[in-house]
Amino acid sequence: MDLALETKDLAVGYGGRPLIREICMQIRRGEIVTLIGPNGAGKSTILKSLTKHLQTISGRVLVEGTDLRTMSCRRLAEKTAVMLTERVSPELMSCWDVVASGRYPFTGRMGRLTHADEQIVMDAMRTVNVLELAERSFAAISDGQRQRILLARAICQKPEILVLDEPTSYLDVRHKLELLGLLRTMARQKGVTVILSLHEIDLAQKVSDKILCVKGDRIAGFGEPAEIFQDARIRALYGLDAGAYDTAFGSVELPKIAGAPQAFVISGCGSGIPVFRQLQKDGIPFAAGILYENDIDCRVARSLAAETVTEKPFCPISDAALERAGQLMAGCERVIVTDFPIGPCNERIRELLNKIPAGKLHRTV
Amino acid sequence: MPTKESDEARLRQAGRRRRARYALVFLILLLAFCAITVLNINSGSVRISLPEIARILFRRTGDAAQVSIIWKIRLPRIFMAAILGGALALSGFLLQTFFGNPIAGPFVLGISSGAKMAVALTMIWFLERAGNASSAALIAAAFVGALLSTGFVLLLSRRVASMSVLLVGGIMIGYICSALTDFLVTFADDANIVNLHGWSLGSFSGMTWDNVAAAGTIVAVALALVFALSKPIGAYQLGEAYAQSMGVSVRRFRVLLILLSSVLSACVTAFAGPISFVGIAVPHLVKRGLHTARPLVVIPATFLGGAVFCMFCDLIARTAFAPTELNISTVSSVFGAPVVIFMMLRRSGRD
Numbered sequence: 001m002d003l004a005l006e007t008k009d010l011a012v013g014y015g016g017r018p019l020i021r022e023i024c025m026q027i028r029r030g031e032i033v034t035l036i037g038p039n040g041a042g043k044s045t046i047l048k049s050l051t052k053h054l055q056t057i058s059g060r061v062l063v064e065g066t067d068l069r070t071m072s073c074r075r076l077a078e079k080t081a082v083m084l085t086e087r088v089s090p091e092l093m094s095c096w097d098v099v100a101s102g103r104y105p106f107t108g109r110m111g112r113l114t115h116a117d118e119q120i121v122m123d124a125m126r127t128v129n130v131l132e133l134a135e136r137s138f139a140a141i142s143d144g145q146r147q148r149i150l151l152a153r154a155i156c157q158k159p160e161i162l163v164l165d166e167p168t169s170y171l172d173v174r175h176k177l178e179l180l181g182l183l184r185t186m187a188r189q190k191g192v193t194v195i196l197s198l199h200e201i202d203l204a205q206k207v208s209d210k211i212l213c214v215k216g217d218r219i220a221g222f223g224e225p226a227e228i229f230q231d232a233r234i235r236a237l238y239g240l241d242a243g244a245y246d247t248a249f250g251s252v253e254l255p256k257i258a259g260a261p262q263a264f265v266i267s268g269c270g271s272g273i274p275v276f277r278q279l280q281k282d283g284i285p286f287a288a289g290i291l292y293e294n295d296i297d298c299r300v301a302r303s304l305a306a307e308t309v310t311e312k313p314f315c316p317i318s319d320a321a322l323e324r325a326g327q328l329m330a331g332c333e334r335v336i337v338t339d340f341p342i343g344p345c346n347e348r349i350r351e352l353l354n355k356i357p358a359g360k361l362h363r364t365v
Numbered sequence: 366m367p368t369k370e371s372d373e374a375r376l377r378q379a380g381r382r383r384r385a386r387y388a389l390v391f392l393i394l395l396l397a398f399c400a401i402t403v404l405n406i407n408s409g410s411v412r413i414s415l416p417e418i419a420r421i422l423f424r425r426t427g428d429a430a431q432v433s434i435i436w437k438i439r440l441p442r443i444f445m446a447a448i449l450g451g452a453l454a455l456s457g458f459l460l461q462t463f464f465g466n467p468i469a470g471p472f473v474l475g476i477s478s479g480a481k482m483a484v485a486l487t488m489i490w491f492l493e494r495a496g497n498a499s500s501a502a503l504i505a506a507a508f509v510g511a512l513l514s515t516g517f518v519l520l521l522s523r524r525v526a527s528m529s530v531l532l533v534g535g536i537m538i539g540y541i542c543s544a545l546t547d548f549l550v551t552f553a554d555d556a557n558i559v560n561l562h563g564w565s566l567g568s569f570s571g572m573t574w575d576n577v578a579a580a581g582t583i584v585a586v587a588l589a590l591v592f593a594l595s596k597p598i599g600a601y602q603l604g605e606a607y608a609q610s611m612g613v614s615v616r617r618f619r620v621l622l623i624l625l626s627s628v629l630s631a632c633v634t635a636f637a638g639p640i641s642f643v644g645i646a647v648p649h650l651v652k653r654g655l656h657t658a659r660p661l662v663v664i665p666a667t668f669l670g671g672a673v674f675c676m677f678c679d680l681i682a683r684t685a686f687a688p689t690e691l692n693i694s695t696v697s698s699v700f701g702a703p704v705v706i707f708m709m710l711r712r713s714g715r716d
Binding site: 073076084086104 | 369593599610615657
């Protein structure tokens with residue numbers, strides 16, 4: 001196995017006091033590993049310990065088989081590049097200067113760039129689409145632009161291992177996708193190993209080969225996304241008591257409104273989602289039905305509705321479901337019906353529509 | 366969509382503009398240096414005409430009194446102002462790099478005052494026992510005093526992260542050291558008071574060629590070392606963490622920076638007393654002029670700028686109210702302090 005980085009029983013923390021212990025992970029070359037976990041869990045602490053910015057408390061970090069403690073800063077700099085969360089505000093440095101500083105480990109005694117170095121800097125800036133910022137002052141650009149400049153800086157260091165602490169925190173959605181796409185390309189084509197921390201767990205799921213869950217004084221889990229991204233695990237990791245997290249899509253919903261349903265929503269095929277969200281925002285408890293379990297409305301209704309009447313996929317609607325829906329509908333002040341297709345499978349929904357008490361019907365288009 | 370070629374052409378053009386700017390700044394500094402040197406030689410209580418000066422300088426002939434004035438009084442003084450001015454500006458630049466703040470300098474952080482106190486103590490000790498104090502002893506004392514003050518500031522900087530608290534701490538250390546120095550001066554022998562008093566306020570008067578040789582050697586070595594450090598200094602401008610990630614061994618580098626800046630400001634204090642604001646104002650003006658922070662150009666330009674600034678201040682100190690001579694700090698504050706105020710306003714406007 002071609003290991004880029006390995007930790008053995010690592011303990012990390014500040015001032016000699018361990019914050020997280022028994023960190024054991026093996027990261028192969030070209031893998032993307034994402035650290036997820038709540039604020040203050042110690043994601044940055046772990047990353048800083050891997051880059052020698054923080055002294056490890058016990059255990060070992062092996063970079064390509066060499067113990068980090070016996071490795072000089074210079075040697076480490078030739079292998080790894082970092083992007084940190086701390087703000088840097090250098091005076092009178094152009095963006096070009098900042099990116100070019102990534103060539104530091106490879107330049108001569110006085111740090112002058114060769115033509116080849118300049119080409120590498122230019123390529124890195126072009127890759128991140130920041131070449132047009134080259135002459136601008138680093139102090140005068142936006143936080144998101146700064147983050148991309150620092151990414152270009154890390155790239156032009158030509159690292160084998162790239163460590164990024166919350167690289168997406170200031171980026172808009174387009175640049176987030178660009179950044180993560182770029183990381184995947186680098187990992188796949190150049191075999192760069194990427195270790196990063198992310199708050200966007202939906203993105204973490206999509207970009208990573210391995211996920212490290214950080215919570216409490218031990219690692220809460222290390223494994224492939226499919227293994228980690230399970231409802232219960234994510235809820236426990238972030239302590240999600242309120243609200244819902246959909247592991248398949250990585251989307252979140254606000255907490256459902258508790259109480260006896262005041263509205264009943266009859267919908268299907270996604271047409272109910274805006275209605276559910278509006279009711280949630282207005283603070284009205286509601287019930288929904290009859291929804292097939294594979295209907296996208298059903299996923300959201302389960303997060304937001306006080307009660308959801310469901311039916312098994314592709315089966316005709318059962319008497320039991322019809323009866324329960326009828327009961328709920330009778331207790332509600334209004335019934336909202338959206339525009340959705342009715343076919344051979346769900347044609348019994350017409351029976352439900354016919355049972356709507358007079359004066360309670362609201363249609364949405 | 367810009368092509369690869371157009372990008373390269375654009376960047377090349379920007380590079381040319383930048384280098385032209387560097388060349389212009391250096392040219393201006395060199396011209397100013399020459400002009401002020403000539404003015405400095407030419408002005409003083411004894412008027413000597415330009416052709417006369419040229420003859421004295423290049424052929425060493427002429428009126429014996431005039432030769433002696435130029436060779437024994439004015440020239441060493443000019444050299445000293447240039448060497449020490451450059452040293453002071455460079456010391457400020459190093460401290461600004463160290464603290465990552467443009468308002469750091471040897472004077473505001475109390476380092477000059479610490480050196481001053483140690484020198485005053487040493488002077489009194491030697492004057493009472495041996496009648497005169499050697500340059501080596503004074504420089505050593507100044508270095509120890511500078512390191513002590515720097516040590517205090519560093520201790521403070523470990524406890525508080527805020528730069529403003531650090532500056533206030535430095536200024537307070539400066540006041541304590543100055544108060545102690547004044548105390549010493551007050552109770553020193555009458556014969557020493559005149560000497561000590563003039564020195565403790567800062568002056569380039571009474572410099573000898575021996576002084577020039579001693580200061581010149583120390584400053585030249587320090588300047589060469591600083592120049593050799595320009596690569597890690599550049600990396601350190603992005604902050605300690607990034608510097609380390611580029612392979613700078615940060616701990617050793619920080620020690621070197623502090624030692625070098627202390628040697629430089631100690632050397633100035635030992636010979637000319639504390640001189641205010643040069644360490645902040647000059648690096649700032651030079652960086653603005655060059656419009657870059659690249660150490661490879663900023664270091665020599667700062668040294669040259671400091672030399673010009675101090676020679677200019679000395680010229681004014683000597684001539685403005687002749688025959689009365691002003692303290693060098695009186696003049697450097699008048700020109701340096703407004704620059705610092707302007708800087709602070711700009712910074713607070715931006716943040």
